[in-house]
Amino acid sequence: DAMVIQNPRYQVTQFGKPVTLSCSQTLNHNVMYxxxxxSSQAPKLLFHYYDKDxxxxxxxxxNFQSRRPNTSFCFLDIRSPGLGDAAMYLCATSREGTGSYxxxxxxxxxxxxxx
Amino acid sequence: xxQGEEDPQALSIQEGENATMNCSYKTSxxxxxxxxxxxxxxxxxxxxxxxNEREKHSGRLRVTLDTSKKSSSLLxxxxxxxxxxxxxxxxxxxxxxxxxxxxxxxxxx
Numbered sequence: 001d002a003m004v005i006q007n008p009r010y011q012v013t014q015f016g017k018p019v020t021l022s023c024s025q026t027l028n029h030n031v032m033y034x035x036x037x038x039s040s041q042a043p044k045l046l047f048h049y050y051d052k053d054x055x056x057x058x059x060x061x062x063n064f065q066s067r068r069p070n071t072s073f074c075f076l077d078i079r080s081p082g083l084g085d086a087a088m089y090l091c092a093t094s095r096e097g098t099g100s101y102x103x104x105x106x107x108x109x110x111x112x113x114x115x
Numbered sequence: 116x117x118q119g120e121e122d123p124q125a126l127s128i129q130e131g132e133n134a135t136m137n138c139s140y141k142t143s144x145x146x147x148x149x150x151x152x153x154x155x156x157x158x159x160x161x162x163x164x165x166x167n168e169r170e171k172h173s174g175r176l177r178v179t180l181d182t183s184k185k186s187s188s189l190l191x192x193x194x195x196x197x198x199x200x201x202x203x204x205x206x207x208x209x210x211x212x213x214x215x216x217x218x219x220x221x222x223x224x
Contacts, residue, residue: 004157031210042119042203042214043158050210090157094210102146102207106157 003027006091006107013081014115021076021110023091030097032074033104034066035090043090049074050096078112086114119204119215127221134191136218138204139184145207147180147187152201152217161189161202194222 035043150158205212
């Protein structure tokens, strides 16, 4: 089945130790998104790739970076995680273009704990 | 930034009852979408309603949209225990979504 996969599902890191979260998709969608969701809050868009074009949200901290080496994969790098970065990180994809309607397909999320 | 505001924040109902939740937003939209999130999981798309539509149905779901009031409602009829989840509205102006804080629905057996 076509899907969005996130690895790992649970990630524990130490304060200040870089961490990378992974997302892959078999939907062949041209847009990939990263969201941060804290407990009982709305998902907050960090950035997205439209094809190879990177689009950062204005309020996303510099501590967060992303890479998209090909259509299928997208990575979220947190250079120096702080305690406030503990959250669920959600990857999503969508097919954008003529006739598309912006439905997004989400992965199961990676729960990040910062010690 | 978060655009949608959802009401109520939490809802507890008996199995078989209907559940209604509301979403208000602030700016123009192309469409409005509803998503479900089970505890600790990703979001699942439920239904999309375009800005020129007023009502849409999908199975036990009914969504309304009033663009003059900038509001939408989601009705789940004949609720089941499996409907226990958080429900989020999301507004789309281009292809990016802006989510509300969600309504947590608990369906009691």
